[in-house]
Amino acid sequence: MTTASDRFWVDYRITVRDGRSIEDHARDICIEQTVEVPPEVIPDTHGELGLIGRVESCRPVVDRANVWQVRISYRLDVTGFSLPQLLNVLFGNISLKNNILVSGLQYPEGLLEHLPGPRFGISGLRRLLGVHGRALACTAIKPMGLPIGDFVRIATEFARGGADLIKDDHGLADQPFHPFEERVARCQEAIERVNAQTGRRCLYFPMVSGGYDRLEKQLAFAAREGVRGVMVGPMLIGLDSVRHIAREYGLAVMAHPALTGTCFHDRSHGITPAVLLGTLFRLAGADISIYPHAGGRFHLTAEECRELADALRRPEGRLQPAFPCPAGGMTLDRVPELIDFYGPDVILLIGGDILRQRDIAGAVGRFMDRLRQCGQEELSPPESGPAGACEWRSGAGPAGRVEEILRFAGYTWSDRRRQAYKAEDEADFKGVSRQELTGKFGERTAFDLRYFEIEPGGWSSREKHVHEHVIIGVRGRGLLCKQTKEIPIGINDVAYIAPLEVHQLRNPGDEPFGFYCIVDHKRDRPQPA
Amino acid sequence: MTTASDRFWVDYRITVRDGRSIEDHARDICIEQTVEVPPEVIPDTHGELGLIGRVESCRPVVDRANVWQVRISYRLDVTGFSLPQLLNVLFGNISLKNNILVSGLQYPEGLLEHLPGPRFGISGLRRLLGVHGRALACTAIKPMGLPIGDFVRIATEFARGGADLIKDDHGLADQPFHPFEERVARCQEAIERVNAQTGRRCLYFPMVSGGYDRLEKQLAFAAREGVRGVMVGPMLIGLDSVRHIAREYGLAVMAHPALTGTCFHDRSHGITPAVLLGTLFRLAGADISIYPHAGGRFHLTAEECRELADALRRPEGRLQPAFPCPAGGMTLDRVPELIDFYGPDVILLIGGDILRQRDIAGAVGRFMDRLRQCGQEELSPPESGPAGACEWRSGAGPAGRVEEILRFAGYTWSDRRRQAYKAEDEADFKGVSRQELTGKFGERTAFDLRYFEIEPGGWSSREKHVHEHVIIGVRGRGLLCKQTKEIPIGINDVAYIAPLEVHQLRNPGDEPFGFYCIVDHKRDRPQPA
Structure with a gap:
C-alpha cells in the first residue's frame, strides 16, 4: 500500500x-x-x-x-x-x-x-523462447515499401537461419502499399510454419503505431493471429501505451526509441538515456528497450550505453529486469565485442548487415554461431507463457468431424465428447466440462459453438480476453460474475461479455448449470484475472 | 483524394x-x-x-x-x-x-x-463563446493539492469575473486527494451555475491525462458532465490523442506544452516551437496551443513566439486556424503589450498573477477591462456548436444497444423486438419472425446471434449462401430441408448448414418452432434456390 x-x-x-x-x-x-x-x-x-x-x-x-x-x-x-x-x-x-x-x-x-513493469522481463522471454545462457539474436524486416510477399520471404529466411526474434522495421506502419493486417498475418504465419519445422520458437514483434483509435484494433488483430509481442514507439504513441499493452493484452513489448533523442542529445538539458530508455521504459513495462549502441550511426557513448543497460537490468525488488537491445548499424563482426561489453543478458539487433548478404538464412546462421561461441547455450522447450497466444491454432483439434446434425441426448450431442474444461494446472476452476459442438471440425465459420456445464458448487476460471462471449443458458441456473456484479443466468437467457471484461461463471445451485458459449474462431488466449 | x-x-x-x-x-x-x-x-x-x-x-x-x-x-x-x-x-x-x-x-x-485539424478553430470557439473582436481571457485553477471545495470557489470567482475560459492547472490529474471525476463534475457545475446567472458562457477545460486506458473514461465522463473542451499534454499521452478527442468526442482541445521543451531548447537540433506547437499541434486538431511567451519564466524568444503564432493562425486551405495561447508567468500589466504583439486573435492565459490577489473576481474583471480596452468587443448569443458534446452517446444501433444480459421471457428477450423475417417481396416465406439478439448493437463479435420462430404450417425461404449456419432448436420441433433430405430438429439439437448448401426450415407441426441461428457477422446475401 x-x-x-x-x-x-x-x-x-x-x-x-x-x-x-x-x-x-x-x-x-x-x-x-x-x-x-x-x-x-x-x-x-x-x-x-x-x-x-x-x-x-x-x-x-x-x-x-x-x-x-x-x-x-x-x-x-x-x-x-x-x-x-x-x-x-x-x-x-x-x-x-x-x-x-x-x-x-x-x-x-x-x-x-x-506500474508493475515488464510482464515477461528477461527470464520470462527466455522461457517463452526456451533459450538460456547466451545472448539473443534479433533481426528486422525491411525496407519499408517492399511487397508483402518479399517481407514474408525475408521473415522465413530469418526464422530458418535460427533468429530468436524478428521485428518489423519501425517504419512499417499501416501504409496502403503494405497494410498492417495482411502484413502481420502473413509474416506471423510464415514464421510459425518454420517454427513447426524446427521445433523451436522464433518470435515475431510487429510494429504497432496506431493512430490512437486504430491501436487497440491492431493489438487485438495481432493477438488473434498468435503474435506474442509487439514493438511500439513510446514517444510516438504515448509512454503509457506500453503499460496498457503489457497488462491488458499480455503481449511482450519491445520499445523503439523513435523521437526520444531530443531528450538526451544535449548533455546539459533533458533526460538521460538511462532514465528515459532505461528506468522509465522498464517501469512502463517494456521487456526490451532498443537503442543505438556507441560506434554505430548515432551518438550515444559507451558510458551512456552501460548506464542504460544497468537501469534496465539491475535488481529492483519485484520489478522484472528488461533486455537492453543495442542497435543502430551493428554488424556481425561486432558480435564478440558487444557480448564482451554487455554479457549474455542482451538482445543484439542486426538488420542491414544481414539484409545486405545474398544468403540471408546463412547470414543469420553465422550470427547465431557467433552468439553460441560467446555463451553457453542451453535450450528448453519453449513455454506456452502466461497469456497472449491465440487459442484457435493451439494444439490438435478435438476428435470428430463436421456433422450436419448433432442430436441432443441428455446434454450431450451425438458423438461430441465431454472434455476437460482446461488442463488442471492451467487455471483455477472446479467441476467444469466442455463440449466443442461446431467450429473445430472443418467448418469455416468465424465462430465456435461450445457447451459448458458446471457442477453444483463449481466455477470456471476467472479471466479476461480480447474476444467477446455470447452465452445462452441451457440447463439449470448459474451466475455470471463480473468485476463488480453478479448476473443470474437462466435457461435461454443471453449474456454478453465485452472485450477485456473480467468474468467467471459459477454454479451456486444444486443442479448442473449448462450453457452455450459462442466465441470468435480466431481469438486470443484467456488471461487469468 | x-x-x-x-x-x-x-x-x-x-x-x-x-x-x-x-x-x-x-x-x-x-x-x-x-x-x-x-x-x-x-x-x-x-x-x-x-x-x-x-x-x-x-x-x-x-x-x-x-x-x-x-x-x-x-x-x-x-x-x-x-x-x-x-x-x-x-x-x-x-x-x-x-x-x-x-x-x-x-x-x-x-x-x-x-487529419482534418481543429474541430472548432478560432471562429468556432468564438461562436461557442459568442465573443468577437477582442482577445480572449483564460485563467487556471490551481494550486494542485487544494481541497476540491477550494477549486470550486476559485472557478466560481473566475467565472463571476467574466473569464472566457478556465482551465485546470496541468498538474491536476487523477490524484487521490482530488480525484478527476469529483473535481471535474463540481467545477463544471459551479461554472455553469454562474453562466446561468450571467447569460454568458464561460468554458471549462479540465486536464485529462489518462493513463492510456483511463483516458476514454475521463473524456466520456467530462462530456457527460457537459464539458465542451479539455486540456491535454500531447507529449504526455501521445499526439494522436488530440485528433481522437476532436473527432470522436467533438470536444475542443487545448494543448499543453509539458515535456515538449526538449525538442527546442537547443536551437541546432530538434523541432522548432513553430513546427511542433504550431503546425503539428494544429494538424492534430488543437484549437488552442499554450506556450511560454518571451520574457516570462521560460526561454522562448519573441521571434519564436511570432513564428509559432503564425503557424497556428495562417490560412491553410480548409484547415481551421487555431488560437495561440501565450502563458508562463504573464501578468495583468503585460496585457496591452501582448495584444500589441499578437493582435486580437489570441488567448491570454494569466494564472498566478490573478490568484495572488485578494479579490479574484475583481482581478479577472480588470483582466477583462484591459482586453476590452485593446479591442472592439462584439457579443453574440453563445452557439450550441457544430457537435453536441454528448453526440458520442447516440452512437448505438437504432434497434437497441449492447446488453450484458437479455432476459428470456416467453421466447422474447428483454427489449429485443420481434421483427419481420424479410421484406414480403424479397422472398417466398410464410409465418416467420426474427429477433436479433447480439452482434448488431455495438458488439465487435465476428458472429450474430438471432432467434427465428416459424408458425405452424410456415416456412422460411429456400436459399443458399457462402456463409454457414449453426442452428439450435429452442421451441417445438421443425424440419431442416436440404437438397435431398429432411432433418428433424428438436430442442437443443444443433444443426450445421455448409457453404452454398440449399436449405429451408419448415414447421409441419401444430405448435411454434423456434431456433437460434448463428451466422458470421460479415456475410454474403442469400440467393434464392
Whole structure:
C-alpha cells in the first residue's frame, strides 16, 4: 500500500549560468513541477503536507564549474500513480527551461502496485523462447515499401537461419502499399510454419503505431493471429501505451526509441538515456528497450550505453529486469565485442548487415554461431507463457468431424465428447466440462459453438480476453460474475461479455448449470484475472 | 483524394561539424527516415516509386558558417496518413543524431482528409463563446493539492469575473486527494451555475491525462458532465490523442506544452516551437496551443513566439486556424503589450498573477477591462456548436444497444423486438419472425446471434449462401430441408448448414418452432434456390 507520506526522488544535474544561487534554482523546480504558483499563493499547509517538491541534497559536481547535483523528492500520490503525470512532475514544465538534466529516478516499492513493469522481463522471454545462457539474436524486416510477399520471404529466411526474434522495421506502419493486417498475418504465419519445422520458437514483434483509435484494433488483430509481442514507439504513441499493452493484452513489448533523442542529445538539458530508455521504459513495462549502441550511426557513448543497460537490468525488488537491445548499424563482426561489453543478458539487433548478404538464412546462421561461441547455450522447450497466444491454432483439434446434425441426448450431442474444461494446472476452476459442438471440425465459420456445464458448487476460471462471449443458458441456473456484479443466468437467457471484461461463471445451485458459449474462431488466449 | 505521387516537404536546418559534405548529410536523412537500410539493399524500383526521401533544395544559411537549409520531400502515403508515423518519418530516428533541426513542414491538401485539424478553430470557439473582436481571457485553477471545495470557489470567482475560459492547472490529474471525476463534475457545475446567472458562457477545460486506458473514461465522463473542451499534454499521452478527442468526442482541445521543451531548447537540433506547437499541434486538431511567451519564466524568444503564432493562425486551405495561447508567468500589466504583439486573435492565459490577489473576481474583471480596452468587443448569443458534446452517446444501433444480459421471457428477450423475417417481396416465406439478439448493437463479435420462430404450417425461404449456419432448436420441433433430405430438429439439437448448401426450415407441426441461428457477422446475401 502507498500512503500520503511516500515520496519518490529525482536527481537533477543543474548547470548554473545566470548568476543566481543553486538554492534558488532548486526551489524553482520544487514549485514549478508541483503547485506552479507564486510563492505567496501556496497555502501554508502545503509545506506540512509535503505537496511541494523538497530538496533532499545538493552538491557540486567535481571538476565541473557551476554544475550541481540536486536530489528533489515529491509525494508519490502527486503522480496519481500514472505515467503521464509522472512524466509531468519529472520534467513537464521545466523541459521548457535550460540547463536541467534528469539523471536519476528512484521510487518506493509501492509504485509497482500501479506500474508493475515488464510482464515477461528477461527470464520470462527466455522461457517463452526456451533459450538460456547466451545472448539473443534479433533481426528486422525491411525496407519499408517492399511487397508483402518479399517481407514474408525475408521473415522465413530469418526464422530458418535460427533468429530468436524478428521485428518489423519501425517504419512499417499501416501504409496502403503494405497494410498492417495482411502484413502481420502473413509474416506471423510464415514464421510459425518454420517454427513447426524446427521445433523451436522464433518470435515475431510487429510494429504497432496506431493512430490512437486504430491501436487497440491492431493489438487485438495481432493477438488473434498468435503474435506474442509487439514493438511500439513510446514517444510516438504515448509512454503509457506500453503499460496498457503489457497488462491488458499480455503481449511482450519491445520499445523503439523513435523521437526520444531530443531528450538526451544535449548533455546539459533533458533526460538521460538511462532514465528515459532505461528506468522509465522498464517501469512502463517494456521487456526490451532498443537503442543505438556507441560506434554505430548515432551518438550515444559507451558510458551512456552501460548506464542504460544497468537501469534496465539491475535488481529492483519485484520489478522484472528488461533486455537492453543495442542497435543502430551493428554488424556481425561486432558480435564478440558487444557480448564482451554487455554479457549474455542482451538482445543484439542486426538488420542491414544481414539484409545486405545474398544468403540471408546463412547470414543469420553465422550470427547465431557467433552468439553460441560467446555463451553457453542451453535450450528448453519453449513455454506456452502466461497469456497472449491465440487459442484457435493451439494444439490438435478435438476428435470428430463436421456433422450436419448433432442430436441432443441428455446434454450431450451425438458423438461430441465431454472434455476437460482446461488442463488442471492451467487455471483455477472446479467441476467444469466442455463440449466443442461446431467450429473445430472443418467448418469455416468465424465462430465456435461450445457447451459448458458446471457442477453444483463449481466455477470456471476467472479471466479476461480480447474476444467477446455470447452465452445462452441451457440447463439449470448459474451466475455470471463480473468485476463488480453478479448476473443470474437462466435457461435461454443471453449474456454478453465485452472485450477485456473480467468474468467467471459459477454454479451456486444444486443442479448442473449448462450453457452455450459462442466465441470468435480466431481469438486470443484467456488471461487469468 | 491522395495518390501515391503526393509528397510532403520537411525543412531541415543542418549544421555540419564533421567535415562530410552537406549532400552526404541530406542523403543520410532521406534513407534513415524511410527505408533505413544500407544503400545496396534498397531495391532499384524504390527510387522510381519515390519511396525514399528526396532532396528538393539545399542552400547555405546566410552568415552562418556550415549551416544549411535542406528541403526533403517524402511520399505522403509513407505516413499511413497517421500522426505517429508522420512524427516517425519527420524526426523519429534522426532525433538520435545531432545538429538537425526541423524548421518547416508543408503537406498537400489531401492529408486533411485524414487529419482534418481543429474541430472548432478560432471562429468556432468564438461562436461557442459568442465573443468577437477582442482577445480572449483564460485563467487556471490551481494550486494542485487544494481541497476540491477550494477549486470550486476559485472557478466560481473566475467565472463571476467574466473569464472566457478556465482551465485546470496541468498538474491536476487523477490524484487521490482530488480525484478527476469529483473535481471535474463540481467545477463544471459551479461554472455553469454562474453562466446561468450571467447569460454568458464561460468554458471549462479540465486536464485529462489518462493513463492510456483511463483516458476514454475521463473524456466520456467530462462530456457527460457537459464539458465542451479539455486540456491535454500531447507529449504526455501521445499526439494522436488530440485528433481522437476532436473527432470522436467533438470536444475542443487545448494543448499543453509539458515535456515538449526538449525538442527546442537547443536551437541546432530538434523541432522548432513553430513546427511542433504550431503546425503539428494544429494538424492534430488543437484549437488552442499554450506556450511560454518571451520574457516570462521560460526561454522562448519573441521571434519564436511570432513564428509559432503564425503557424497556428495562417490560412491553410480548409484547415481551421487555431488560437495561440501565450502563458508562463504573464501578468495583468503585460496585457496591452501582448495584444500589441499578437493582435486580437489570441488567448491570454494569466494564472498566478490573478490568484495572488485578494479579490479574484475583481482581478479577472480588470483582466477583462484591459482586453476590452485593446479591442472592439462584439457579443453574440453563445452557439450550441457544430457537435453536441454528448453526440458520442447516440452512437448505438437504432434497434437497441449492447446488453450484458437479455432476459428470456416467453421466447422474447428483454427489449429485443420481434421483427419481420424479410421484406414480403424479397422472398417466398410464410409465418416467420426474427429477433436479433447480439452482434448488431455495438458488439465487435465476428458472429450474430438471432432467434427465428416459424408458425405452424410456415416456412422460411429456400436459399443458399457462402456463409454457414449453426442452428439450435429452442421451441417445438421443425424440419431442416436440404437438397435431398429432411432433418428433424428438436430442442437443443444443433444443426450445421455448409457453404452454398440449399436449405429451408419448415414447421409441419401444430405448435411454434423456434431456433437460434448463428451466422458470421460479415456475410454474403442469400440467393434464392
